[in-house]
Amino acid sequence: MNLWNYIDGRVGFLSFLTYQHASLAFQTVLVGTVVALIVAVLVYRLPLGSALTLTTSRVALTIPSLALLALLIVPFGLGVVPSFIMLAFFAALPVIGNAIVGLRSVPPSVIESARGIGLSRWKTLVSVELPIAWPVILTGIRVSTQMIVGVAAIVAYVLGPGLGSLIFNGLSRLGGANALEMALTGTILIVLIALVFDALLALLGRVTISKGLS
Numbered sequence: 065m066n067l068w069n070y071i072d073g074r075v076g077f078l079s080f081l082t083y084q085h086a087s088l089a090f091q092t093v094l095v096g097t098v099v100a101l102i103v104a105v106l107v108y109r110l111p112l113g114s115a116l117t118l119t120t121s122r123v124a125l126t127i128p129s130l131a132l133l134a135l136l137i138v139p140f141g142l143g144v145v146p147s148f149i150m151l152a153f154f155a156a157l158p159v160i161g162n163a164i165v166g167l168r169s170v171p172p173s174v175i176e177s178a179r180g181i182g183l184s185r186w187k188t189l190v191s192v193e194l195p196i197a198w199p200v201i202l203t204g205i206r207v208s209t210q211m212i213v214g215v216a217a218i219v220a221y222v223l224g225p226g227l228g229s230l231i232f233n234g235l236s237r238l239g240g241a242n243a244l245e246m247a248l249t250g251t252i253l254i255v256l257i258a259l260v261f262d263a264l265l266a267l268l269g270r271v272t273i274s275k276g277l278s
Contacts, residue, residue: 070245078230078249085226086257089213092148096155096212097205103156104163105189114164121160129154129215133222147224151216155208162204166197199273206265213258217250227253 071078107113129150136146170193178188194201220228227250234246 066242067245067248070242071249078253081225081227081230081250082253082257085213085216085228085254086261088144088147088151088219088224088226089209089216089257089261092151092216093155093205093209093212095148095152096157096208097159099152100156100159100204101163101201103160104167108164108167114168118161118164121157125154125157129218130221133218137222142223144224146222147216147219151212151219154215155212158208158211159201159204162207163197163201166200167193169200170196195274199269202265202269202273206262209261209265210258213254213261217254 103117107117132153133146133150136149140146140149174192174196175188178192179185183191216224216226217228217231219226220232230250230253231247234243234248234250237243237246
C-alpha cells in the first residue's frame with residue numbers, strides 16, 4: 065500500500081524520469097546499432113578483420129561500466145555526454161558480433177546468384193545479404209536493448225538522466241521515509257521499459273523478417 069501511495073502521489077515526476085530513461089536507452093541503442101552495422105559491413109568480408117572485431121567486441125563487454133563512466137568524466141564532465149557515450153559504446157557491442165556472424169552466414173551461392181543477375185556489390189549487400197542476416201542482427205539489437213535499459217541506471221552516478229537517480233537515492237536513504245519505495249519504483253519502471261522495448265522489437269521482427277527466414 066505504501067508503494068502505491070508513493071507512486072500515486074508522484075505520477076508526473078515518475079513519468080518524466082521514465083521518459084528520460086526510455087529516451088536515453090532508445091537513442092543510445094539506435095546510435096550503437098548504426099555504428100555496429102557500419103563496422104560489421106567494413107570487416108565481415110575480411111577473415112582476420114572480422115575475427116579480431118568479434119574478439120574485441122566480446123572482450124570489451126567485460127569492461128566495468130562504472131570504470132568507463134568514471135574515465136569519461138575527465139574529458140566530458142558530468143551529465144548527459146559521458147552517459148550517452150558509455151551507453152552507446154556498450155550498445156554497439158552485441159550488435160557488432162551478431163551483424164558479422166549474420167552477414168558471414170549468408171550462403172555464397174546466394175551472393176553469386178545476385179551478382180550473376182547484375183547487382184552491384186552494394187546492391188547485393190543492401191537487398192540480399194542484410195535482409196538474410198537481419199534476424200540475427202535483430203537478436204543482437206534485442207540483447208543490446210535489454211542490457212542498456214538496465215545499465216542506464218548507473219548513469220545517475222555522474223548526474224545522468226533517468227530512473228537511476230530514484231534507485232540510488234532510495235538505497236542511500238534506506239531506513240528513511242519512502243526510501244524503499246523509491247528504489248522499488250525505479251526498479252519496477254526499468255523492468256517495464258525493458259518489457260515494452262522487447263515487445264516492440266519482437267513486433268518489428270514479425271513485420272520485417274521474411275517468413276522464409278523466421
